Amino acid sequence: MSGPNLNEYNKVIPRPNDFLADSQKDFLVNFQQLYNAFSRNHIALDAASSSGNHTKIELLQQPQGPETSVGEISLYSKKLVQVNQTTTQLYHRYQGGASAGTEVQLTNYQLYSPGALEEGLVSFFTFLPGGLILYFGIINFSKAPANSLYLQPYVCTNIMAYNFCVKGTTLFADPTVVFINTERPPIITRFQAQPAFNIPVLPAFPDVEYYFIVLGNTT
Amino acid sequence: MTYSPITPQSQPSPSATQAQIQTNFAQYALKFLVNHSALNTKNQGDHEKVILENQIGDPGVINDQVTLFCKDAGSNFGGTQPQLFAQIRKFLPTPGDGHDAPNVGMQLTESIVNTVGPNQFQSFLPGNYMLYFGTVTATGTVTLVPAPTVIHVALAIPNNLTSPGTPIPFSASTNITSNSTFNIISNSTGVFTITWIAIATA
Numbered sequence: 001m002s003g004p005n006l007n008e009y010n011k012v013i014p015r016p017n018d019f020l021a022d023s024q025k026d027f028l029v030n031f032q033q034l035y036n037a038f039s040r041n042h043i044a045l046d047a048a049s050s051s052g053n054h055t056k057i058e059l060l061q062q063p064q065g066p067e068t069s070v071g072e073i074s075l076y077s078k079k080l081v082q083v084n085q086t087t088t089q090l091y092h093r094y095q096g097g098a099s100a101g102t103e104v105q106l107t108n109y110q111l112y113s114p115g116a117l118e119e120g121l122v123s124f125f126t127f128l129p130g131g132l133i134l135y136f137g138i139i140n141f142s143k144a145p146a147n148s149l150y151l152q153p154y155v156c157t158n159i160m161a162y163n164f165c166v167k168g169t170t171l172f173a174d175p176t177v178v179f180i181n182t183e184r185p186p187i188i189t190r191f192q193a194q195p196a197f198n199i200p201v202l203p204a205f206p207d208v209e210y211y212f213i214v215l216g217n218t219t
Numbered sequence: 220m221t222y223s224p225i226t227p228q229s230q231p232s233p234s235a236t237q238a239q240i241q242t243n244f245a246q247y248a249l250k251f252l253v254n255h256s257a258l259n260t261k262n263q264g265d266h267e268k269v270i271l272e273n274q275i276g277d278p279g280v281i282n283d284q285v286t287l288f289c290k291d292a293g294s295n296f297g298g299t300q301p302q303l304f305a306q307i308r309k310f311l312p313t314p315g316d317g318h319d320a321p322n323v324g325m326q327l328t329e330s331i332v333n334t335v336g337p338n339q340f341q342s343f344l345p346g347n348y349m350l351y352f353g354t355v356t357a358t359g360t361v362t363l364v365p366a367p368t369v370i371h372v373a374l375a376i377p378n379n380l381t382s383p384g385t386p387i388p389f390s391a392s393t394n395i396t397s398n399s400t401f402n403i404i405s406n407s408t409g410v411f412t413i414t415w416i417a418i419a420t421a
Binding site: 034054058072084085090112124134152155163168170172187 | 221224225227243246247251253254265270274278282283284285288305307310311313315316320322323325345348373375376391392393394395402416418
């Protein structure tokens with residue numbers, strides 16, 4: 001007969017002495033619950049084609065990454081707590097054997113297009129596995145506020161590599177820059193060009209555009 | 220006979236309903252097996268593979284979770300093809316980032332990579348970006364293959380792989396000339412290798 005809640009899946013029906021008439025509602029509830037639960041992430045059980053394939057994969061936040069055995073990898077979501085974000089992000093764990101495999105963070109932050117943020121700056125960003133963030137775009141230090149390349153969104157805490165390249169057909173010196181991490185510590189908010197990067201006969205901050213890429217992490 | 224969640228009915232006799240009940244149990248096991256380890260096996264319930272059917276739009280995320288799904292995405296070289304997306308819960312704006320960005324799905328894949336070269340390679344970055352990189356000798360025009368929609372940045376880095384120990388006597392600049400080409404300009408007078416990196420929207 002039925003369990004305490006007549007609308008929930010009941011794995012102990014029918015009872016030995018039940019008649020079908022007694023168990024009918026239990027069967028109905030169970031079959032409907034199986035159907036509903038399966039349909040959340042899968043093509044429905046009674047679909048004409050592709051039944052059993054996934055429509056999506058909803059990975060509910062886990063308190064910690066699941067341990068993996070040899071021959072297994074896992075995908076899961078976990079809370080990421082950083083200076084300027086608390087989100088649920090996607091993680092991957094390699095095969096592990098007796099102990100859990102190595103965990104790698106696959107996604108980082110919410111992607112959007114900052115576009116033209118400040119005068120002299122066009123910026124994009126994306127991420128790489130491992131909690132890395134990659135900024136790229138165009139900067140003109142002479143026009144940008146405080147002669148700076150602002151690393152928006154402000155989530156980078158460690159610069160790993162960067163490069164500037166003159167944009168255009170006229171050769172020019174590459175800039176000398178320092179990064180500023182005192183405005184929103186430990187966030188590195190910007191690269192600031194130094195007047196010393198220029199040769200003396202030209203303006204302190206010449207009207208030159210540079211392509212840039214900056215690779216850092218957000219941990 | 221297919222799965223029927225409205226079985227059994229009250230009126231038919233047990234003998235008339237038995238077949239549908241058995242079908243339901245059998246069909247569930249069969250459909251479950253499509254992407255998961257089969258019932259009654261050691262790893263039952265685990266995924267063995269995930270085949271994602273193309274979705275029309277983002278599924279939406281309300282809970283603390285990540286949703287992976289497949290959706291059509293366009294590129295200049297591959298037309299419109301299903302790609303893998305991830306959607307996270309909306310958390311912007313924050314005190315540190317005032318951008319009120321919606322939690323739209325983030326495209327994680329593209330349809331092509333090139334790890335063979337020999338002088339040009341490409342992979343992809345989340346957000347419908349392509350990462351091209353390679354080398355050229357001295358100056359010239361780089362043509363990205365396959366051609367992306369738009370090149371955002373192109374950086375040329377003078378190296379000196381052909382003459383180790385010799386200082387690099389030149390600088391380089393780049394000039395994007397189309398959706399798939401950029402020029403590398405330098406004042407080099409010899410044969411030097413210039414490494415380049417370009418990021419583009421697919």
